Amino acid sequence: MRNLLNFFLRYSAWFVFIFYVVLSCWLLFKKNPYQHHVYLTSANAVASGIYDVTSNITSYIGLRDINEDLQRRNAALESEVIMLRQQARRLNQTILQDSMRRLDSIGQYEFVIASVINNSVIRPYNYITIDKGSADGIGPEMGVMDQNGVVGVTNIVGTHHARIISLLNPNFRLSCKLRGNDAFGSLVWDGESPSEALLEELPKQVRFQQGDTIITSGYSAMFPEGIPVGTVLSSTRGEDDNFHTLRIKLLTDFTTLSTVKIISNRDIVEIKEVEADLPRVASGTTSTSKL
């Protein structure tokens, strides 16, 4: 007994060392970000408090660029509104006698505005922290966008703060398609540059040009259809000859992210219920439930 006690005392440092190494490896290899505990992420009270204070100070720095972005987007939207209004007037005149009901696909979505209080772009797995949480109606797995395009998806939600899995995180795959074309692929970040990503599994027969816009497909219930994501830079043939892999220039500037919109889908509970009945079907084909 005494020998055993001596043994433990003598090698106590080794036990302490092994204990800490095992503990940190256990944390390290919990790959799935949805299993992370709220206290061990930047959404906990202390970390988010600190980031609140610093973001209050630093949020003024990028305002000029953001303002310019907003102005540009505003101008584009305004001209689009004018164009659509003219089109609607013309259509209304021609189909006045028809009592066709139009489907309002955007009406099921609501937006919550939040400020980014912490953000990283240089890690292999990037996350964003925002200053809104479950008290503001945010839940896990809601889409996040800014004035330019898609940003990510909410992940760990605290009462007043939430952590977002950035688009710059290989754990997040986004279903996207080319504008004006219904063929879809899967957007994923390859870890190289914070302004570029890859669009994989795009069918080979799809025709596209450099500069074409990539938009969300609306197949995932987190994002409505048609939110801009990026533009095509170049294409590389994938390992499998039947698919294209496109290099995409992302529209969102992740290095100066400051204000984001969280998209909450009122029908998500219903969509989840419907999809739960189809466990074996791939996510792309479940979209029929929405049409």
Add this chain to the structure above:
Amino acid sequence: MAKETIKFAFMFVALTLCQVVVFNHICLFSVAIPLVFIYFIVKLPVTLGISWVMTLSFVLGLTVDIMSNTQGMNALACTILAVTRLPVLHLYMPRHDAITNPEPSIRTLGPAIFMKYAVTLSAIYCTLFFTIEAFTFFNPMHMLLKIASSTLLTFIVIMAIDGFTTSRR
């Protein structure tokens, strides 16, 4: 003793805050990241028990991990760094009894030994950290560049902090 404890507690908080608020967002030439919070481990008194050094280092790494969403990366690297700290110091300073003040600094060790000590620890830490990070993306040339440049940057900032705090006293 109490004064020392307060000093190190203050250093812990200050270095963690600096790391997560300022240094985590610096990425020179998109390769060099200063991992300055290891200055705390560099400065721990050499007379402190190894279990204490490991515990403090682990907690430090975990705190930085929590704040920067890196889940165990810094905690693992810090624990290993805590173990290699004393062997590295004895490598450059064979005579143990020559230490008058147990806290490593430019003044107590002399500039040459302290610089070698600090650069070795920075190199060990950057190598550990970027190797652990590379489990996810493997690009050997980029990783070596990251390790070398981050080591240099970390070392420079640590020397600056140490020179600043020592000359003030």
